[in-house]
Each structure stands twice: as C-alpha cells, then as structure tokens.
Amino acid sequence: MTTITAPKIHVEKVQQSRVDTVDWDNLPFGKIFSDHMFVSDYKDGEWSNDRIVPFGHFTMHPASMVLHYGQAIFEGMKASKLADGTPALLSPGDHAKRINNSARRLLMAEFPEDRFVEAVSQLVSLDRDWIPPAEGSALYLRPYMFATDEFIGVRPSETYRFCIFTAPVGPYYAKPVRLVVEQEFVRAVPGGTGEAKAAGNYAAALLPAQLAQKKGFDQVVWMGGPNMTQVQEVGTMNIFFVIDGEIITPATDGAILKGITRKNFITILRDQGHTVTERTITIDEIVAAHDAGKLEEMFGSGTAAVVSHVSELQYKDKLMTLPAVEDRKIGPALKKYIDGVRTGTVEDKFGWIVKL
Template sequence: MLDFDISPVGTSRLGEVDFENLAFGKVFSDHMFVMDYADGAWQRGEISAFGPMTFSPAMMSLHYGQAIFEGMKAFRQQDGSVSLFRPGRNIQRLNFSARRLSMPEVPEDIMFQAIVELVKLDSNWVPSAPDSALYIRPFMFATEGHVGVRPSNNYRLCVFTCPVGAYYTKPVRVKVETKFTRAAAGGTGAAKAAGNYAGSLHPTELAKSKGYDQILWTDGATHTKVEECGTMNVGFVMDGKLVVPSTSDTVLSGVTRASAVELMRHEGVDVEERVVEVRELQEAIQEGRLTEAFGLGTAATISPICTLGLEDGDWDLPGQDTWTIAPLLKRRLDEVRTGAGEDPFAWNIPV
C-alpha cells in the first residue's frame, strides 16, 4: 500500500516537447511529488500535476536559508524499460544534508517509493538519445511563516523531474580559484545546501567574464589544495593513475565520484583518493604527466576539462584523442546505467 496519493493529470504536455533539442533543466514533466512536515511528523504526500505553489512572504527558507536538494537520474534501458541509478545514495545524502541544517529526515522507504512511482507515472518522459536521461530533483525547504532565527517547525519535500541532454556540450575551461572560498572547515560544504551554490555565483561569473566555464575550488585556509568544481567533483590522470581529491567536510561526496572510483578499480585502473595540491597539478602539466582532467557529477556526468587556468597562465591539456581512462569511465558508466553492459555492483534499480 502506498503512503501517498496519486492524482494523474488529465492531459499530458509530452507532445509539446522537442526531445531532439533538450536544454538542461528547462523542460519539466507532468507530475511532481509533494509532502509536508507539520506537528512534528511527515504528513501524507501526493503525486499531482507539476505547477506553481503559494507561500507566505515570511517563509523562513527565504530569510534563513534552510533549503537542501539532490540530483539523480533515471535512464532508458536497451530493452526499453527504465531504471534508476543508485537512488539510495542520494536519499541518504539528502538526509545527511537535512541533519546538518537542522531539518527533519525523510523516511527513506517513502522517499524511494515516491521517486519510483513518480518515474513510473512519467516514464514516457525518459529520453533515449545518447547522453540523455530523466533528471530527478528532490528538494526540501522550510515553509513556516516566521521572522526570527531558529529552525522552522514546518517543511515541504518536493520531487520533480525533467528530461535532459548533456549539461556541458563541449570540454570546459576551468579557473583554479585562489581568492574566493566555496566552503570552510566545519561549515556546510559537505551538504547539498542551496546557500552553498548562491555563494559560488559571483566568483563563477567573474571567471566566465575571463573566458572560463567553471571554477575549480581550493581549500579556504591556504588555497593550495584542490577540492571540487562548482557543479561537480573532479578527477585527474597523472602518471597513468586516476587521482581523485579526497572528500571532507568541505567537499561534497558525489555519487558519480564514488561510482567512478569503484568502477575503475573493478576495471583494473590504479585509483588514488588523496589530497591533490595545486602545485602538484602545475608541475604535472609542465612535465607532461597530467594527461587527463574531467568533472564527475550527476548533471555533468563525465565532463572533459581542456584548460586549467592557474596564476601563471592557462595550461591546455593534451587532446582527448590521446585520453584512455576518461573514455573508459564514460563508456562503462553509460553501459551500466543503460543496461548495455555488466552492472557488477547492482547499481541499477528497475522501475
């Protein structure tokens, strides 16, 4: 028995969508899931039509930032069915973020059930073109109308979906940031909190004005250690090894990052999770030992980095025609997520 209600729309908007030209995050499917928290407990939720909501101008999330979100994907399989990729990891991370921001945790079984039923209902929205997917956005925010700094008494959990193509359509130019800071030790850097992204917008716009696509964040204390990109974790190939910066309380523990580490080790690639220093990258580029660099994220998937902007100038990486590990990683991830190849860890969950 479901722990929520389902009210399907009468007429789908599916026919209005050009699936051959999907822009990321601009087209939304027919339904969404909504569940409210009040009186110390989660209330009965509902899947209904995607649409606007009405709230008080005093809604606490607007003033004090209690807002978190997640991102996961459903993929069209080779046989035409639909599967979710590692949804349990995202649900667990949502609850980690909730604890960090003094928000109520969501029952994992209800959350999983809601995502499955939502994707089932909108399964025709799951695209089948290469590098496409149905992006799933769970998010939670404080809804109590109150002015005063304290945790809210009321919250809303929502999940909507959108068919998407590639987040980045070409290799990205990345500026290594040595002035601004994304997260500090003891802060909210490991949570997927909305405010973390708001604080990154100004330095990212400055980087874009200089011809870069994204920022590669460094540690706030010394700006000497690589942490993550604005929209993704990051990996490097140095001396033939896949090197991935360690996670910490200032780095988001990405699901794609973890999947890449596990999958490449399974494929026999030498993988190191460790501190990566900016100076090390610079020396490795100069000596020709840094041969590949790429972002790792649910939205971005495997996104090649073509240029690293360092204080002494821009350094271009070798052309992708010489790369070996990033193409292997992308191919194996694609095979697992679409049912086209071995899924050694049973990450795919059929819908």
C-alpha cells in the same frame, strides 16, 4: 515483530498529459517539466500526506522561513530507459541518504529513505513517457526540501515541504572546459556546509563563476587549505587527475560534496585493477606534473555530464594545456561505462540500477 510500512502515496493524475507537445530534438536544460510531482509535508514531528499531483505552483507565505534563513537542500539524479524500454534509476538509495546528510547539517527533518526511493519510483513510473528517447538523454529528477514555518526569527523551522519534480533533458555533449584556479573566493571549508547540497552553497558560487566567465573561462577550480593551495572541486563537480598513471581525487575532508558519480567511478576503477588515491592534492603538484609532461588527464565527475574533460587550466599567470581528449583513457572509459549501465549495455555489476 512489527513491520512499519510506508504510507500509501495518493495519486491525482493530470486530465490531459502535455507529453505530446514536447519537441524531443530540442530540449533546453531545466525548462520543461513533466506532468506530475511528488509532495510531502512535515508537521508535528512527522511526514504526512505523501501525494503525486499535477505539476504546478505552490503558494507561499511571505514569512516562509526558507526565504529568510535559507533552510533549503536538494538532490540531482537521472532516470533513463534500458534497451528494452524499462525505466531505470541509478543509485537512488545513495541520493536518499545524501539528502538526509544535508538535512542533518541544516537541522531539517530527515525524509525516510524507503519513502524517498518509493516516491521517485512511482513518479518516474507514472511519467515514464517523459523519459526522452535519444541516446544520452534522460529524465532529470529534482528532489528538494525547504522550511515552511511562517515566522521571522533565526531558529530551525518546525515544518518542511519535500518535493520531487522531473524534467526531460537532452544528451549532454560536454565540450572540454577551460578552468581557472580560484584564488579569492572559497566554496567551502571543513566544518562549513560544503558537504551538504545546500541551496546557499550554489548562490555563493555564482559571483566567482561569473567573474571567471568574464575572463573567458568556463568554471573555477575551488581551492582550500593553507594559502589556497589544495584542490577541492570544479564548478559543481568533483575532480579527478591522472598523473603519471596514478588516478587521484581529493579526499573528502568536510569541504567537498560526496559525489555519487565520484563514488561510482572509484568503485569501477578499483574493480578494474586501477589504483585510485583519495588524498590531498596541491596546485603545486599539478603544475609540477604538467611541466614534467605527466599530467595526463583532469576531469570533473557529476550526474549531469558524467565526465567533463578539462582542456586548459589557468593558475595565476600560467596557462596549462592538457592532452587531447582522444589521447585519454580513463575519463572517456568511465563515461562510456556509466552511460552503458544506464541503458543496460554494460552489466550492472554493482547493483546500482533500480528497474521500474
């Protein structure tokens, strides 16, 4: 039997760390980057030259295919510290799998899952001092891949770069959000790219989000199906409802990103004996539940905020108000559970944590 071992990652450390310059009490999201990044290049049918190098710029050819035809995908994940200071990752294997699902949809090269987890682990280990100390804060990890062929013409690139950098982020005190049900633009349709974390999906969502914000809302609820009646997601999160005790989340039908938080929430809830239904849910059902006083909770799920409670929902000319967050049971408990697993205060019953 032959065992194939992942190639060694070449490490070039910074001469002088910048970690002492960080103001830990004032961490703007996504603007501060830690000392190192991981890079690997795909050429002639294989990934090679896996390396961790000082964080810095790339140079790009003006004809780099990603700039023209958009083969670009990414992941978003977090590293935290357990109570004893050990760095930990949550569900890194799921992120490794998902970036390859995205790669397949955009006809890009898959990055081996074991090398993905090894790269993330070594990078976070090396930059462990960049994991912020405050409770609820984290080191945000951004794995991504893009096409690098220097060529003009629509075809899949034959070369790619895979990179991971990290950014310390402060506690995410998400205030409850006001949402509007989007009736003009769509994020995704079954058969499109909505199930991939493709960069272009996010570009297409900017205009509807900005129009909603101009009207005083925080984000849109993405709709699909006949007459735009089926709820898909909210902003860049999956969505959950609690209606008369039933926990419902839209079934993944090809248009919905298979969120890792969504999957973990379903696992926790079912383990606790709750019934979680993955099915089609229409806006008419939500309006009827609201009018009958049975719409108990509505929240988004995602890596960044974990839970984002919805306070108000506008559909056409009807504004629906949801119960106060203090009166909710499911969403707040899920947030507490995931935050607890990340810091080691809640048992990692499902083996999601990778300790570094």
